[in-house]
Amino acid sequence: MRLGPHKTSKTEAEVFAEIFALCSSPGYAHAIAYICHRDNFVAFDSEMKADDMQRLFASDRLIRTEITTLIGLLVQNAVDLSLPSPETMQAYVDRTLQLMEELHAAIGMPMFENMTASRSGQSDEAASQRGAFLREPIFYGGESAYGFQYRDFSPEKYGKDNDWLRRKMGFDIQAATAVVRAIGERQNINVMEAHKAMPPDAPASWTILPGFYLASEELALASGVPIEEVRAVLDAFTLKGRNTTFTDATAFNSISATPLIPLPDGRVLLFQYYSIVEALYESPFYWMGADDTYKAKAFKHRGEFTESFTARRLAKVFGGANVRSNIDVFHGKNKAGEIDVLVTFGDRVIVVQAKSKRLTLEARKGNDGQIEADFQKAIADSYEQGLLCARRILDGDCALRDSAGAEVKLVWAPKEVFILNVVADHYPALSFQAGQFLKPEVSDGIRPPFIMDVFLLDAMTEMLETPLRLLSYINQRVLQADRLHLAHELVALSFHLKQNLWLSPENSLVMLGDDISSDLDLAMTVRRDGVPGKRTPDGILTKFAGTAFERLITQIEKKSDPAAVELGFLLLSIGEETCRHIDEAIHQITRRAKVDGKLHDFTVGIGETGEGICLHCNPKSSDEAADRLAAHCHLRKYTQKAHKWIGLCLNTDESIRMGVVLDFEWEQSDEMDSQTATMQQRKGGAVPQKPFVKWTRDKTGRNESCPCGSGLKYKKCHLGNAP
Structure with missing residues (x-):
C-alpha cells in the first residue's frame, strides 16, 4: 500500500477533474506508456534477483489501479498519438505524479483523520467501518494475485463453459488463454524493440508507446490459434464506446473489463499486461451472467471451480487420502452443517468453506451497507458455517458423511480445528476488512479463521509443500492476526519464508511493507513463468539444508x-x-x-x-x-x-x-x-x-x-x- 500525504485543500472531485484535463492533453498517451514502462517492467541481466524487483515498490511508482484510472480517462476522448516534445512529456509525467498524490490524499482523508483522532483519543469506533474510511484500502491495497495465476487458472475456471463460449463468443477458454499468453510474450519483445529503435542522438523522437501496439497476425503466429479465433478473442476484450460511466476513481471503469484500445490501423493498444490476464479470469463470468438462460449454470460452475481448486491444491500437500470434498455433518439424524473441503493431519483438522462471492461495484464506491453486505455473503456466512462444523467435530457428537453417504471416520480424536475461508476472486483489502467486520470465536480447540483467496492458497501450497510446514504456517499466521498490519497476505508469507513468522511479545503491532514480498514474487515468477532465478528464497527452507x-x-x-x-x-x-x-x-x-x-x-x-x-x-x-x-x-x-x-x-x-x-x-x-x-x-x-x-x-x-x-x-x- 503506497502512503500518500495526510491532507489536501482540494476535494476528490476537483482533483479528478484536473486529472481528466491532463489525460485529454495532446499526445498524453506517450506519457502513460512511459509510466507503464517505468513502473511495470523489471529489467535484469542473466538471472532475475529479488533486488531487481525493488523498483516495483518504489514510493514514487504508480500502482496498477492508479494507471488504470489514467487510461480510463484517456479513452474518454479520441486517443491522440502525436508525439509531444521532451519538455512537454516531462511536464506531463511530473504533473501526473503530483495529481495522483493529491487524489490519494483526498480519497484517504477519512482514514487519515480517523488515525489522527485515534492518537488523540477522540476516534469514533464506528468510523473504521464506514465506507468513506474503507475506500482508501480498497483502492490502494496491493494486488493479491500474480498475473500468471490469472492466466493459468482461467482454463480450469471456465473449462465447463466452453460450449457456451464457442457458441456465443467464437472461441473456447484454451484459445483465449493461448492468445493472452502470446500477448505477454509479444509485448515484452515489442517493448524491447521500441527501446532499441530510439535514436541515441535524437531525444525528440524518443517514445516507448509503439512497444504497446499489438497486431492479430503476430499473435496468431505466436499462439498457434487460427486468425479468426484470435480476432474474436481480441474483439471480446476491446473497449467499446468512450467509458463515459467512469466519473470518479471508484466508479466502473470499462478499461478494466476491456483493456484493449482500438487503433485506426486495426491494431490494438494494451498499456498493462496485468489488465488483460485479470480480464481473462473475470470478464467471461459477466458475459455469461448477461445470458438469462445460462447464468444459473455459470454460477454453479464458478462455485465448483472454487471447491475443486481448493481441494486439489491441498491434496498436493496432504495427499488425496487426507483431503475430502463435500462432507455433511450430522448431529443425530439431523444435518448440522456442510464442509466444502475437509483435511486431516494427525489430530489436527482443517475445515474449508469456499465461496465465489466478490466485492461489488457499489461497495468499492464506499457504500457502507453494501460493503458489509458483500463481506457477510463472501466471508462471514461461510465462517459461521465453518465454526458450527468445527464445534461439532471437537465435541465428538457428530457423524461425517461424504457425498455418497459413506461415513468418514477420523483416525485421531481432534485436538485443534483450523477454519479456512477461501474466495475465488481478488477481494480488495481482504485482511483489512476481516479485521474490521469479523469477530471470530477462539478457544483451545478452535483457531481464529484464516481468510484468503485462491491465489494465496496456491502460493502457500507451492512454497510450503509438506503438511507440517503448511499447517505450522497457518497456525502461526492466525495466532499473529491481530498484531500484523499489511496490505495483502503475500507479504506475510514472504516474511515467513525469509525468517519465520515469529513476533516478539514486546511488539503489539507490526507493519510489514509490500517490498518484503519481493523474494516470494521472484520465486513464484521463476517457478511459473520460467524466468531464470532462485526457485526458493533464502530463509527457513534453505538455512538448514543438509543439517x-x-x-x-x-x-x-x-x-x-x-x-x-x-x-x-x-x-x-x-x-x-x-x-x-x-x-x-x-x-x-x-x-x-x-x-x-x-x-x-x-x-x-x-x-x-x-x-x-x-x-x-x-x-x-x-x-x-x-x-x-x-x-x-x-x-x-x-x-x-x-x-x-x-x-x-x-x-x-x-x-x-x-x-x-x-x-x-x-x-x-x-x-x-x-x-x-x-x-x-x-x-x-x-x-x-x-x-x-x-x-x-x-x-x-x-x-x-x-x-x-x-x-x-x-x-x-x-x-x-x-x-
Missing part, C-alpha cells in the same frame, strides 16, 4: 501421529539460534552414544511459557529407553512449570526411535519438589526463542574411549578438558 535439524524435520514430516505433529509445530516455530543448538545437540549426543554405548541427552527450553524439548540418544532396550525419557521429561516439565514438554529418543544414526508429549497444566507437588531439588533451574525472564540449554551424559571412565570419537582413551584425550 541434522533438517533431517529431523524431514522424518517428522513423514509421520502424522499427534506426537510428531506436536513436536513439528514446536520445532518450526522456534528461532534460528535455538535451531542451531538443536542441530549441534543431535550431532553430539548421537556421536557420543555411538562411541560409548551410553545415554546422552540434551534439554532446550523455549519461551516464557516454559515449553521445551528433551532429546535422548539411548542405545538401551526400547522399554528402558522409553521409561528413562518419560521420567526425564516429567521432571524437566515440572522444574520449568511448563504446560507442555516433548521428549524424543534418537538412534545413533539420528533416526527417530520414539517420542513422548506431556501436555497438561502444571500443579505444585511436594514429591516432585523433592525429586527436582537438584535439577538446574531455568533463570526467569528469558525472551521467547532464546533457549536455555542443559547437556547430560553418563560419566566416562579414564580407560574408556573418548566421547569425542578420536579413538584414543579418555585419559589421553579430553580428560581434564572435557568437550
Whole structure:
C-alpha cells in the first residue's frame, strides 16, 4: 500500500477533474506508456534477483489501479498519438505524479483523520467501518494475485463453459488463454524493440508507446490459434464506446473489463499486461451472467471451480487420502452443517468453506451497507458455517458423511480445528476488512479463521509443500492476526519464508511493507513463468539444508501421529539460534552414544511459557529407553512449570526411535519438589526463542574411549578438558 500525504485543500472531485484535463492533453498517451514502462517492467541481466524487483515498490511508482484510472480517462476522448516534445512529456509525467498524490490524499482523508483522532483519543469506533474510511484500502491495497495465476487458472475456471463460449463468443477458454499468453510474450519483445529503435542522438523522437501496439497476425503466429479465433478473442476484450460511466476513481471503469484500445490501423493498444490476464479470469463470468438462460449454470460452475481448486491444491500437500470434498455433518439424524473441503493431519483438522462471492461495484464506491453486505455473503456466512462444523467435530457428537453417504471416520480424536475461508476472486483489502467486520470465536480447540483467496492458497501450497510446514504456517499466521498490519497476505508469507513468522511479545503491532514480498514474487515468477532465478528464497527452507535439524524435520514430516505433529509445530516455530543448538545437540549426543554405548541427552527450553524439548540418544532396550525419557521429561516439565514438554529418543544414526508429549497444566507437588531439588533451574525472564540449554551424559571412565570419537582413551584425550 503506497502512503500518500495526510491532507489536501482540494476535494476528490476537483482533483479528478484536473486529472481528466491532463489525460485529454495532446499526445498524453506517450506519457502513460512511459509510466507503464517505468513502473511495470523489471529489467535484469542473466538471472532475475529479488533486488531487481525493488523498483516495483518504489514510493514514487504508480500502482496498477492508479494507471488504470489514467487510461480510463484517456479513452474518454479520441486517443491522440502525436508525439509531444521532451519538455512537454516531462511536464506531463511530473504533473501526473503530483495529481495522483493529491487524489490519494483526498480519497484517504477519512482514514487519515480517523488515525489522527485515534492518537488523540477522540476516534469514533464506528468510523473504521464506514465506507468513506474503507475506500482508501480498497483502492490502494496491493494486488493479491500474480498475473500468471490469472492466466493459468482461467482454463480450469471456465473449462465447463466452453460450449457456451464457442457458441456465443467464437472461441473456447484454451484459445483465449493461448492468445493472452502470446500477448505477454509479444509485448515484452515489442517493448524491447521500441527501446532499441530510439535514436541515441535524437531525444525528440524518443517514445516507448509503439512497444504497446499489438497486431492479430503476430499473435496468431505466436499462439498457434487460427486468425479468426484470435480476432474474436481480441474483439471480446476491446473497449467499446468512450467509458463515459467512469466519473470518479471508484466508479466502473470499462478499461478494466476491456483493456484493449482500438487503433485506426486495426491494431490494438494494451498499456498493462496485468489488465488483460485479470480480464481473462473475470470478464467471461459477466458475459455469461448477461445470458438469462445460462447464468444459473455459470454460477454453479464458478462455485465448483472454487471447491475443486481448493481441494486439489491441498491434496498436493496432504495427499488425496487426507483431503475430502463435500462432507455433511450430522448431529443425530439431523444435518448440522456442510464442509466444502475437509483435511486431516494427525489430530489436527482443517475445515474449508469456499465461496465465489466478490466485492461489488457499489461497495468499492464506499457504500457502507453494501460493503458489509458483500463481506457477510463472501466471508462471514461461510465462517459461521465453518465454526458450527468445527464445534461439532471437537465435541465428538457428530457423524461425517461424504457425498455418497459413506461415513468418514477420523483416525485421531481432534485436538485443534483450523477454519479456512477461501474466495475465488481478488477481494480488495481482504485482511483489512476481516479485521474490521469479523469477530471470530477462539478457544483451545478452535483457531481464529484464516481468510484468503485462491491465489494465496496456491502460493502457500507451492512454497510450503509438506503438511507440517503448511499447517505450522497457518497456525502461526492466525495466532499473529491481530498484531500484523499489511496490505495483502503475500507479504506475510514472504516474511515467513525469509525468517519465520515469529513476533516478539514486546511488539503489539507490526507493519510489514509490500517490498518484503519481493523474494516470494521472484520465486513464484521463476517457478511459473520460467524466468531464470532462485526457485526458493533464502530463509527457513534453505538455512538448514543438509543439517541434522533438517533431517529431523524431514522424518517428522513423514509421520502424522499427534506426537510428531506436536513436536513439528514446536520445532518450526522456534528461532534460528535455538535451531542451531538443536542441530549441534543431535550431532553430539548421537556421536557420543555411538562411541560409548551410553545415554546422552540434551534439554532446550523455549519461551516464557516454559515449553521445551528433551532429546535422548539411548542405545538401551526400547522399554528402558522409553521409561528413562518419560521420567526425564516429567521432571524437566515440572522444574520449568511448563504446560507442555516433548521428549524424543534418537538412534545413533539420528533416526527417530520414539517420542513422548506431556501436555497438561502444571500443579505444585511436594514429591516432585523433592525429586527436582537438584535439577538446574531455568533463570526467569528469558525472551521467547532464546533457549536455555542443559547437556547430560553418563560419566566416562579414564580407560574408556573418548566421547569425542578420536579413538584414543579418555585419559589421553579430553580428560581434564572435557568437550
